[in-house]
Amino acid sequence: MTPFEYLKQNESKRFQDLFSLLRFPTVSAKSEHKEDIIACAEWLKLHLGELGFKATLYPTKGHPIVYAEYIVDKKLPTVLYYGHYDVQPPEPLDLWKTPPFEPQIKDGYILARGACDDKGQFFAQIKGLEAVIKTSGTLPVNVKFLIEGEEESHSANLPVFIKKNKKLLRAEVVVVSDTAQFNKELPAVTFGLRGIAFVEVFVYGPNKDLHSGGFGGAVGNPINILCTMVGKLHDKDGKIAIPGFYKDCKPISRWVKNQLKKLPYNETNFKKAIGIPALHGEKGYTTYEKLTSRPTCDANGITGGYQGEGGKTIIPAMASCKITMRLVPDMNPHDICDKIEKYLMKIAPKTVRVKVNKHGGARAVEVPVDGPWLEAAGRAIKAGFGKEPVFIKEGGSIPIAVEFKETLGIDTLFIGFGQNDDNIHSPNERFRVVDFENGCKTAAVLPFELARVDK
């Protein structure tokens, strides 16, 4: 039996296993889900153990890391697979058509929070390897799995783990399936991702909510002031107005510009799919460049005062805003956090107190496109999807790839099985059944292709 035949024969069990994994509400941002997260990690350990992996849970200050290895022969190349079993918060819940943690298949899609980001994707890798193990009794390479539970909470504890376990994690190449294909017709290998920096801004005014009649006019209003400050993050041309923000921002190279230009990118379809009246952003760049190769500064949430039905005539005691910035090479997230803090403190009026919580982030990442690993990945994708893949950049961030490069010296292959309209981080997250299937197939071929590289 070939691995592809095995996948076909075990289809029903494979989906059952995936659904078990998707049912855990592993929202890492919320402490109320601590127990669910531990249960999911235990389940993964057990599952990998059953396939012949030596699996262990490593506790962290936050959520546990699942580590598993299948060592065939020290002379063979070693591949480190990375994934994350935590998910984004499902809110707003009322916009979900099916409950986020009750997975189901409908109209060719697997529906659930985490279906695509990232449970469904790293699980395709596991299931592909399972097909190889079950049909040949071994693997053509040594395999290590590192599956964390804090990716959606900025991987707070993983870098420390990597630094402490360099030997354990030693490998020739990292494989990450946590990105999207170019579109439904074009599978892809991603050669670049943006970095990220995250801050929260708090504006404190009076010591309690005040009546806006009795106090309005002489008391600095935290909402008005926060708005003025956030409003000053961009200039009229859509450029970010934080002094020094673009200092380390590498211009888009001619090679990348050409590469991106080759892709059949359709701005009208993009605009239509998300229902916006006009495209937005920095002058002088194409939409695809703006989405993948230029930095951003987006408020992700804002809150202050009375938000219920009707009105409440108050000057609130405080207001706050969550802001993330996407970074490109060679921007440093800590430097960017310092710069936005300095700027916000400078433009804040003396009538309020302002605090900026700096959560750091990760640098952008770029993989050399002409390396043998990328070519091997391309061959595996062709075998799995039946089509030659394109080489693309993505606007999202996989911070841990920077750690792999800087701490372990290993390049990462971004072999994404998702689609851009899979609603990751949004209500109704989904993953195409056909992408999951072709992902499993790709994963069953990939170790053979990677084994060839070192020969």
Next chain:
Amino acid sequence: MTPFEYLKQNESKRFQDLFSLLRFPTVSAKSEHKEDIIACAEWLKLHLGELGFKATLYPTKGHPIVYAEYIVDKKLPTVLYYGHYDVQPPEPLDLWKTPPFEPQIKDGYILARGACDDKGQFFAQIKGLEAVIKTSGTLPVNVKFLIEGEEESHSANLPVFIKKNKKLLRAEVVVVSDTAQFNKELPAVTFGLRGIAFVEVFVYGPNKDLHSGGFGGAVGNPINILCTMVGKLHDKDGKIAIPGFYKDCKPISRWVKNQLKKLPYNETNFKKAIGIPALHGEKGYTTYEKLTSRPTCDANGITGGYQGEGGKTIIPAMASCKITMRLVPDMNPHDICDKIEKYLMKIAPKTVRVKVNKHGGARAVEVPVDGPWLEAAGRAIKAGFGKEPVFIKEGGSIPIAVEFKETLGIDTLFIGFGQNDDNIHSPNERFRVVDFENGCKTAAVLPFELARVDK
């Protein structure tokens, strides 16, 4: 027995009755409290009926109006008492030291939502009149009560009721106890109040929350855009930047300036009491002038995107903000709503859709200070509080006073028993026991003083 003796003898029953009234969670802004509001109106009808009033509930499109009258003799002057039995939402609940709808007395204060605004205050008027009725068997004037349930929701239905019931409401003067004294040492009659205008701004971006990595840079972010727009409501000098905003704004007269200057107003104490690092506002005016005699534009609530623990890297589908503006004579609330809408639509970028819900409001009100009614009110306050009152302006709004003047042609006496630190519209609303007691006494003297005016 004198009315004052009656009040003393019935102290315990009087507080029991007040507590019954305060226990109804009559939050008019929230539809979930509809039944509580009806129950409270029924309770008031019953209570006034027991005192000899002919009491009726008038249904409206919103919450019912309690109307009650005690007609002694058509030749006597008629006094129309206005109050409201609805209250502000109690949120944020976690900041209350005692449950908002479980009234109690502690350290000389009655603690409950509505204790001061306005249940405790209009109830003092009822209890003062009760003392007169119970000790003399009648009243020296005809009395009408109009107690509405929508004041904290902008009295949406009261103006229609007043227009339809001009004859029913005919009176020589209106009495409203819904303001504050100057301070704990100085009782006051209020001769001016600001008006109000209320709008809600909605900014709609993509058709769902989007991943800020995959979409950031080419999609207008509703939070960033809303902030920029709200930030442009004021200029650098604290002036409101809406074109034409100040067009009908009457300058503060020399007489009012002098009147306000006479009051022992302490800016340092004001700043300290509310815990702000510096005073804020329009240049060229004293704090007391800014609080009472200049218009404002305050955001009362803002909401958008992810507001929970941790982060969520999204571009939200929408963001919104509630804004109220305090008005001074002769600003028109509908005109002001139109102007802010026009301005916001003009400064909104084409990358989003913007909607402004205009809720209207009320003009400011000023009562002539040298009239005989104000003098009579002053004498009643002196009898109740044992001190000569001062004449003051307040920054809050009692929109219905404008209706009384414009529709019925009647001036309003603002006889407030509260204090500026009674936390109205804030957590831990309270009302001094001594202010409630002196309020009841004032109310027992007031009808006699008002009866003298017409003689």
